[in-house]
Amino acid sequence: MASEFPRRLYTKGFEPVPDKSIGYYADDYRLVPALKSALEEDEWEKIYESPLGVFLKFHELDFGWASRLVHHMLTFQIVCKQRYEIWSLIGTTPIRFSLHEFEEITGFNCGYVDDLALTDLALEDDTRAFWELMGVDAESGPSTTEIIEACSNCSSWSRDDRLQLGYLGIYAGLIVATRPGSSTNVNHARLVMDLKGFKEFPWGRIAFQHLINSVKEKDLSKNIHIEGFVQALQVWVYYALPDFAAEFGEPLPNVTEEPLLLAYKGSRGRKNVKANMLKQARIQCCVAKDLADMFPVWDDDEQDPDIVKIVNAFHDPNFKFSKNHWPLEGVLGAHIVKSEAGKRSLPSDESSRKRSRTASASAASFIGDEGVGVVATMKAHFDQCFKTFSTKMLNGLGSCEKQIKLLTEKVESVERAVEELTTGSAKHTEEEPTQQQGTGSKKHEGSNSEKDDAPMKANVNVGACESVNAPGDAKGKKAAVNEEEAPEPSICEIDPKTCDVDFDAVALAKNAKAREAAQLVARATSARHRQLAATQKSPFLGNSTAKAIIPSSASHSGRARGYDPFDQTGVRAKHTTLMNFIKSNPNSSIDWYYILRTPTKWLADTHMEAYINLLRLRLSKHPEWFVSNRICFLNSMFATVWRRDYEEFKKSEPNADGSGKLLPPGAYSYYTGELPIYCQTKKTWAYDVDSLYSMLHIREDHWVAIWVSFVTKHITVWDSHARTKHASDEQIAEAVEPLAVMIPYLLQTCAPDDDKWRFPYTPFTHSRVPGTEIPQNIQSGDCRVYCLKYIECHALDLPFPPELCDKNMRKIREKMAAEIYDETGCKGHDKLDATGLDVYDRQA
Numbered sequence: 001m002a003s004e005f006p007r008r009l010y011t012k013g014f015e016p017v018p019d020k021s022i023g024y025y026a027d028d029y030r031l032v033p034a035l036k037s038a039l040e041e042d043e044w045e046k047i048y049e050s051p052l053g054v055f056l057k058f059h060e061l062d063f064g065w066a067s068r069l070v071h072h073m074l075t076f077q078i079v080c081k082q083r084y085e086i087w088s089l090i091g092t093t094p095i096r097f098s099l100h101e102f103e104e105i106t107g108f109n110c111g112y113v114d115d116l117a118l119t120d121l122a123l124e125d126d127t128r129a130f131w132e133l134m135g136v137d138a139e140s141g142p143s144t145t146e147i148i149e150a151c152s153n154c155s156s157w158s159r160d161d162r163l164q165l166g167y168l169g170i171y172a173g174l175i176v177a178t179r180p181g182s183s184t185n186v187n188h189a190r191l192v193m194d195l196k197g198f199k200e201f202p203w204g205r206i207a208f209q210h211l212i213n214s215v216k217e218k219d220l221s222k223n224i225h226i227e228g229f230v231q232a233l234q235v236w237v238y239y240a241l242p243d244f245a246a247e248f249g250e251p252l253p254n255v256t257e258e259p260l261l262l263a264y265k266g267s268r269g270r271k272n273v274k275a276n277m278l279k280q281a282r283i284q285c286c287v288a289k290d291l292a293d294m295f296p297v298w299d300d301d302e303q304d305p306d307i308v309k310i311v312n313a314f315h316d317p318n319f320k321f322s323k324n325h326w327p328l329e330g331v332l333g334a335h336i337v338k339s340e341a342g343k344r345s346l347p348s349d350e351s352s353r354k355r356s357r358t359a360s361a362s363a364a365s366f367i368g369d370e371g372v373g374v375v376a377t378m379k380a381h382f383d384q385c386f387k388t389f390s391t392k393m394l395n396g397l398g399s400c401e402k403q404i405k406l407l408t409e410k411v412e413s414v415e416r417a418v419e420e421l422t423t424g425s426a427k428h429t430e431e432e433p434t435q436q437q438g439t440g441s442k443k444h445e446g447s448n449s450e451k452d453d454a455p456m457k458a459n460v461n462v463g464a465c466e467s468v469n470a471p472g473d474a475k476g477k478k479a480a481v482n483e484e485e486a487p488e489p490s491i492c493e494i495d496p497k498t499c500d501v502d503f504d505a506v507a508l509a510k511n512a513k514a515r516e517a518a519q520l521v522a523r524a525t526s527a528r529h530r531q532l533a534a535t536q537k538s539p540f541l542g543n544s545t546a547k548a549i550i551p552s553s554a555s556h557s558g559r560a561r562g563y564d565p566f567d568q569t570g571v572r573a574k575h576t577t578l579m580n581f582i583k584s585n586p587n588s589s590i591d592w593y594y595i596l597r598t599p600t601k602w603l604a605d606t607h608m609e610a611y612i613n614l615l616r617l618r619l620s621k622h623p624e625w626f627v628s629n630r631i632c633f634l635n636s637m638f639a640t641v642w643r644r645d646y647e648e649f650k651k652s653e654p655n656a657d658g659s660g661k662l663l664p665p666g667a668y669s670y671y672t673g674e675l676p677i678y679c680q681t682k683k684t685w686a687y688d689v690d691s692l693y694s695m696l697h698i699r700e701d702h703w704v705a706i707w708v709s710f711v712t713k714h715i716t717v718w719d720s721h722a723r724t725k726h727a728s729d730e731q732i733a734e735a736v737e738p739l740a741v742m743i744p745y746l747l748q749t750c751a752p753d754d755d756k757w758r759f760p761y762t763p764f765t766h767s768r769v770p771g772t773e774i775p776q777n778i779q780s781g782d783c784r785v786y787c788l789k790y791i792e793c794h795a796l797d798l799p800f801p802p803e804l805c806d807k808n809m810r811k812i813r814e815k816m817a818a819e820i821y822d823e824t825g826c827k828g829h830d831k832l833d834a835t836g837l838d839v840y841d842r843q844a
Contacts (some may be wrong), residue, residue, distance in 0.1 A: 006079040006306040008089065008330040015075035016221040021067035023225035026177035030148050030770075032059045037168045038151035039162055047166045050199055054107060056263055064250070064266030070233045072274045077221055078825050081304040082323050083295065084212050091278060092321045094310050095240045096286040097233070099296035100107060104287050105235050105261030108204025112297050116205065118187040128162065141184030144173045148180075149723070149772060167199075173228055175207045178227050181725055207232075229277070235261050248276065267701040273731045289313050296805045349577045454726055562618075562625020565792050566803040568811060574818035579765060579822065582828075589828035598783030599809040603785050607704075609635045609676075610826050611788045611816055616679040617796065627797035632683065632827070634694040639706070639739060641665065643697070646738035649745075658761060661744055673749050686747050686759065687712045693791040695784070698735050700729040705787040707794060710744060715740055715766040718794075720786035723771025732768050740764040775804040782809055785816070 010016065036044055048056050076088040086097040112475075123492075128138050133369045134150045136142045154162055157262045171192070172184050188206065191198045213229030218224040226233075238245035239260055245251065288295075294311050295303060310311040313319045364809050472482040595601045615633045623629035645664040652662040666675050673689070692708040697716070704727070705718040716737055719727065740763045747759040767839035777786050789804050789812065804812070820826050 003395060004306075004309055005094075006087070006310075009077040009079055009508055010075055010220075010332055011330040012328045014330075015072070018068055018071040018221045022071060022230070023223075024065075024177070025179055025225070025227060025826075026174055026229050026231060027055075027059055027146075028144055028148075028173050028180055029772065030772075031144060031169055031173040032056065034148045034151040035166050035733075037590040038154050039166055040159070043163055045158060046163065047170070051109060052167065052170050052199065052203065054259065054261065055170050056423075061252075061265060063264075065231065066234055066248075066267055066273070068273050069237055069248075069277075070230070071220065071278060073233070076109075078326075080307055082295075082307060083216070083301045084298050085307070086212065086215065087307065087310070089326060090241070090280060090283055092323050092326060093283045094321070095283060097236050098286070099205065099298075100287040100289065100294075101236055101239065102208040102211075102232060103204055103231055103237055105208075105263065106229075107203045107259045108207065109137065109200070110204035110296075111202045112205075113202060116202075116209075116299075117185075118191070121187045121190055123190070124193065127190050129591070130164065130193065133157065133161065134165070137183075139186060141186040141189035142168055142172055142180075143183050144169075144180040145770070147172055152772070156600060160195070163195060167192050168197070171203070174229060175203050175226070176210050177229055178210075178730070181729065189555055214726050231266075232261070234266065236265060237277075238264055240284050241277060241282075243282050244277060244280050244283060248273075285314065306790060416707050461656065462583060464479070546795070547610040554713065558718050558765065562622060565789060565796065565798070566801060566808070566812065566815075568815065571811075571815045571818050575814055575820045578818050580820045585827070590827070592828035593715065593817055593821075595815050596820075597810075599806075599813060600779055602781055604782040605636050608784055608788065609637075610820050610824065612636075612676045612791075612822055613676075613826075614824055615792060616676070616681075619795075620679045620681075626795050628690065630683075630688065632673070632681055632685075632689045632692050633795070634670070634692055636695045636697070636703075638670065638676075639694050639696045642742060643735065645739045646742065649742055650736075659749055661745065663742060667742075667746050671746055686751075692797060695787045695791075696735050696739075699731060701783045702726055704732070704768075705790040706739070707791075708739065710747070713744070713762070713764045716766050717766060717768040718774055718787070718790040719771070720775070720777035720790075721767055721771075722768055722774070722782045723776050733766070736766045737763075740766055774800050775802070779806045779809075782806065785812060786808065788816070 039047070047053055073088050074086075076090065078087050078089050078094060080087045084099060087094050088097075089095075099110050102108075123138060130139045130617075131142075134142055134146065136146050136150075147165065150165055152164055152167075152658075157165070168189060171189065172178075173180075176184050178184065191201055207229050211226070211230065211232065214227040215233070218226065238249045245264065248267050251266050252263055252265060255263040268380055291311070313321070395793075419775070525543075552564065578593065582593055592604075592606070596598055596603065596607050611637050612633045619626055619629070619633065642664045649661055649663060654661045654662075669675040671685050673683040681689070690711050692706075692710075694706055694708070696704050696706050698704055698719075702721060704720070707716040707718070708714075709716070717736065719732070721727065744759060744764060745761055748761055751759050775786065776791065777783055786804065790800065793800050793804075
């Protein structure tokens with residue numbers, strides 16, 4: 001009987017567990033507001049009341065995306081060979097998601113057309129002209145980002161052109177809903193030139209096709225992004241489980257005629273979702289139709305015989321599904337949850353705490369022949385469990401041995417301290433009469449130094465004694481009085497109110513020692529340390545101080561800011577001083593400062609380091625100018641070296657607990673604030689520093705600025721060519737990956753044992769700020785200047801101002817050159833703090 005119907009996709013009870021929320025691109029938060037601001041009120045109403053206006057109404061709901069709900073429904077799938085259908089299993093009842101259900105949920109036009117791809121649609125002159133108006137390539141469909149940018153420039157367009165732009169926004173951002181920067185299908189986009197035909201086209205079929213294709217190709221055991229109108233999947237769950245929807249979907253009151261898409265508010269962050277789904281008794285398996293009309297018509301799809309059996313069973317009034325029809329094992333194998341080494345395993349997949357999971361197959365891997373039954377499945381599962389338990393027990397015993405050894409050493413240390421203390425107490429009692437007979441300045445007999453001779457204040461009571469000699473005084477000394485005559489030492493009682501000992505300082509010292517021990521291990525395993533020559537210590541030898549700058553206005557957060565990075569006050573005088581210096585030292589300075597002062601000239605690494613050093617100097621002298629004193633400016637070599645050595649890091653073999661991989665040279669010195677050398681901060685990352693600023697080289701011809709936050713565990717990228725996508729999202733991700741992976745690894749490696757739980761190995765996330773939100777470099781050659789100014793403005797807690805533009809580039813560069821010379825005394829030579837580029841010294 002079990003062979004009559006399709007098998008489960010995943011073995012029951014071992015479905016992939018969601019690590020992160022499912023990502024999606026539909027309903028970009030910038031799109032609808034941009035469209036609404038670009039269109040006139042009557043134009044907006046026209047689109048709002050059209051068949052495609054459902055998307056705009058849905059946007060107004062502020063629908064709550066329930067990623068876990070959708071993920072569970074997708075992991076309940078059974079095998080379906082049809083391209084445009086999904087079948088899932090709730091209990092013993094199969095439910096379907098096809099074009100029929102999508103049409104029922106959304107109310108979109110999903111009718112059949114002969115040529116859905118519109119292969120014969122030609123490029124007309126008016127189409128070409130409109131594409132040029134939008135700033136889009138005539139052979140490509142507009143992306144969501146391009147439409148958002150066009151919205152800011154369409155105020156002078158005709159009414160029809162703005163309406164066409166509005167409909168294209170719905171098509172790109174809600175119907176197709178691909179990556180914001182990806183082009184859409186040009187043939188479908190060209191339909192907008194005929195507004196009547198555009199509104200009558202079966203866009204529901206296009207939306208469903210994009211969504212189902214994206215879902216079918218995803219591996220649910222990984223973190224995924226789904227293209228298309230993904231919210232329809234969540235409403236499908238509400239449609240199939242009406243009682244569940246009434247309890248958890250936040251249904252809107254008095255909604256009768258609207259499509260089901262507009263009947264729910266949605267819900268985020270519910271616990272026990274899976275259990276609540278599986279206990280539902282009332283299930284709506286599919287849209288009811290005649291048997292001949294059960295399967296939607298698609299030109300490139302064929303019916304799956306096993307799915308046909310399910311549909312026939314639905315139309316048999318005497319048939320009832322039972323658990324015997326659905327074997328437990330799935331065709332993709334079991335995804336068994338493994339807890340991270342050294343951490344507690346959590347029993348429920350509904351826990352809100354994030355855990356590390358690896359999908360591993362059992363001995364039978366649940367993929368074998370159809371004859372593999374429940375017994376073989378459970379046997380393989382138990383074998384895996386026992387193997388896991390054995391590993392955990394061995395690890396636990398090893399950990400216990402380490403703890404016992406550590407406790408033994410601590411007890412011995414305490415015993416030695418008590419012995420020295422009591423011995424010193426007895427000796428002091430014996431020597432006190434002798435001391436009273438001599439002068440008050442007489443030193444203890446046998447003392448070796450002034451430090452050992454100095455008596456402690458009478459603030460520690462030991463029996464009847466009023467003071468205790470330092471433990472070092474008793475070492476190697478012979479008692480002046482016979483020990484038999486000395487009083488029996490009693491328990492040491494310390495009064496914190498009268499004691500001069502700083503117990504907080506003692507506790508801090510104890511933690512510092514633990515941290516230092518962990519960092520020594522990190523230095524031995526990761527920091528390939530080099531010694532710099534004396535000439536490499538710092539090329540900036542100036543000793544002039546930064547001038548006091550009067551705060552002029554409020555910062556981005558409302559606090560008084562330190563200075564205006566674009567203020568030209570006093571620049572002329574500083575620039576004159578610089579030019580006089582260059583004239584007197586032409587050989588060493590003229591070329592270096594000429595490049596720095598000239599627009600479109602590519603800055604060298606030494607230019608960037610010089611300005612970063614200027615910011616480091618200002619931070620050290622005036623931390624109140626900046627957003628916080630818990631920030632750090634890093635030179636360009638930091639990211640360059642880390643990217644260079646990332647492959648070596650990945651190839652190095654870790655220890656059993658994941659530690660021990662080889663980090664880039666100088667990693668420990670960066671972590672402790674010993675690098676960069678100029679204006680060393682001596683501040684430890686994540687303890688004394690919350691944020692890092694640096695620059696990143698992309699595509700061998702472009703630089704971007706980065707802001708690394710230890711608080712949010714996120715890397716923000718500011719790209720002066722983000723609007724033109726000179727560097728693609730994939731190239732940005734590839735460049736950021738070494739930092740996103742190795743920075744948390746360094747934090748975990750160097751943290752004390754009792755603090756390691758705060759710093760998991762999980763890579764940092766990253767994002768690139770859209771080009772519409774930051775000043776952009778149009779002319780080529782100034783990207784490094786933009787990087788430095790992005791960093792400076794953000795560190796000062798200032799919004800990026802319109803003064804940062806190509807038009808003002810000469811003034812900006814001349815101000816940078818004048819201030820570098822005035823405040824750091826940089827002579828303009830080409831020496832660079834090249835820490836990390838020398839031959840490795842592997843001694844710890």
